[in-house]
Amino acid sequence: MAGLDLYRAKRDFSRTGEPEGAPQSQSGKAKARKAHGGAFVVHKHAARRLHYDLRLEHDGVLWSWAVTRGPSLDPDEKRLAVHVEDHPLEYGSFEGTIPEGQYGAGSVIVWDEGRWVPEGDPAFGLEKGHLSFMLEGHKLAGQWHLVRLKPRRGEKRDNWLLIKVDDAAARQDEDILETAPHSVASGLSIEDIAAGKAAEAAAGATAYQRLWGLTLTGAYLAKGGLVDAGDGQQPGRIALCRFAAENLISETAALKDRIINGADALAAARMLLAS
């Protein structure tokens, strides 16, 4: 089957929250850029058996391998990577729970993401059975190899090995799966997702943004008030704004712990109030 046909054939999109993939994903070849490589994602997938799915963007789809024991930064640890069907580009940001009874039922998080840069022509490498590439992710970096294994008699799976090259990004004394288990997109664990925290986190993000807006307004008002405090009524208003902003800051900070990217905004509000 070509493109995403196999991916779509395995899934019932009226039952799973996974993306169907826009039609243009398939015609991505039409606008394939000259530069090879693109996004890479590693999904942590608690299906019947926990595994990690390595996905590399190529020609409008995500090439995919199920890495049964997960990637290792140790060059001596060669990890089995079963080549599976191409996934749509939209799948890259997928986090959620695939319902019981559906293909791949279980929870999924974005364990790592970034850019991949192949050495040479990746389409030729895939066909030949050897891809050599650089990863620039949060957890995985440096040079890697994917090498196809000779099929054993009766072997139906397309088995490859994922191997870390011994370079500055290699680690022999650290199991990255243990030291960095959470999502790089939401900060959530796979258990959080299974417990339905994704929706809660999204609601938290909205609440955080609203509170943040109020915090900044309060901080600006307090700061502005301090500048032109000529009016006799101003000090009271300033105190009120300052009180409101300070309270909002602590509330926003509490929410921020569950949401990423809030740190800079909070620091800005604190600086405004302190100045």
Ligand code: MN
């Ligand atoms: Mn999977």
